[in-house]
Amino acid sequence: DQDKRKSIADERWQCLTRADIAAKNDSLDLGLIADENLVNSADLGEPLEIAEEARDVLENIARELDLIIKTLG
Numbered sequence: 001d002q003d004k005r006k007s008i009a010d011e012r013w014q015c016l017t018r019a020d021i022a023a024k025n026d027s028l029d030l031g032l033i034a035d036e037n038l039v040n041s042a043d044l045g046e047p048l049e050i051a052e053e054a055r056d057v058l059e060n061i062a063r064e065l066d067l068i069i070k071t072l073g
Helices: 002-006 018-023 047-072
Strands: none
Touching: none
């Protein structure tokens, strides 16, 4: 129901008509609204450090799964 959609007060959501889309040359590229909850990639660290940390986490998970499998087996 379009009336219900129009009542949503969240700027991330838009109600577009077919005429709105046609006016943009049938493009659905409406641009992005920045979400302050997203992580800034500049603050993440070096790719090698990120990869090593991910590997360590996965290795710990694998060890825990091995213990669970041993316990269940």
